[in-house]
Amino acid sequence: MSDNQNQLPNGVNGALEGQPNQGQPVGPLLMNLQYTKDLSFEVPGAPEIFTTLREQPRIDLALDVQARPLQEGANVYEVSLQIRADAQANINGASQTAFIAELVYCGIFTLNVQPDMVEPLLLVECPRLLFPFARNILADVTRDGGFPPVLLSPIDFVALWQSRRGQNSAAGAPVANA
Template structure:
C-alpha cells in the first residue's frame, strides 16, 4: 500500500478531507524535446574546441481549468551551440530545445500565486530539466551542457519590470 494520494481531477479538496499544503506537484513530464546537429557528420571532424553555447530560458504558467487551482508550469530551455571550425568559420554545432512541465495544485491567496508559479514551481522542475539537457547533448556526441543554477527570483522580477512597461500580465495565472 502506498502513502501517496492522487489529487482529485478537478483540483478541489473533497469535503471532510485534510487540507493540502500550499503547493503540490502532481505530475512532471517532457512536453517537447528537440535536438538537431545541422552539420553532422562533418561537424565532428572539423570541431577544434568546445562550442560556444547561447542559452535562452523562459517560464510560462497557465490554469488547467477556469477558476481552479491546478496549473501547468512550463520551463522552456533553448541551447544554441556555435562552433569555430578548423578554417576559422563559425557553424551551428547543435540546437537543443526542451519544454519541461509540471502540473501543480496551488492553495495560496491570489497575491502569492504569481511568485509561487513563476519562482517556486520552476525551481522544483529545474534539476530534472538540467539532467535531460545534459543527457541529450552528451548522447548527441558533444560535451554535456551543464546549466548553472538559475535565479528564478531575478528572472521573475525582470519579467515583472518588462510587463509593467508593456501593461501585460507576467503569467496567464
C-alpha cells in the same frame, strides 16, 4: 496490465477536478506530476561537424517560464520551463551550428494560497522545483548527442520573475500567463 491505463498518476484526477488528494495532507504547493512535453536535439552539420570540431562550441542559452490554469476556477496549473541551447563552433574561420537542443519540461501543480501568492509560486517556486530535472535531461541529451554535456548553472528564478515584472510593467502588460 490493469484496466486503468488511461488514468492519471496518483491524485491528479482529483486535483484536476479541484479536489485535494484524499487522505493526504495538502500544503500551499503540491506537485502532482512532471513530464517532458517537448524535446528536440539537432546536429545540422553531422557527421562533418564531429571531424572538424577542434574546440568546445560557444553555447547560447534561452530560458522562459510559462504558467497556465488547467481549468477555469480550479487551483491547478501547468508550469512549463522552456530551455533552448544553441551551440556555435568556429570552423575554418566561419561560425557553424554544432547543435540545437530544445526542451519544454512541465509540471502540474495544485496551489492552495491567497490570490496574491499565485504568481510568485507559479513563476518562482514551481520552476525552481522543475529545474534540476530539466538540467539533467539537457545534460544527458547533449552528451548522448556526441558533445560535452551542457551543465546549466543554478538559475535565480526570483530575479528572472522580477525582471519580467519590470519589463511588463514598463510595457503596461500583465505578467505571464499566471
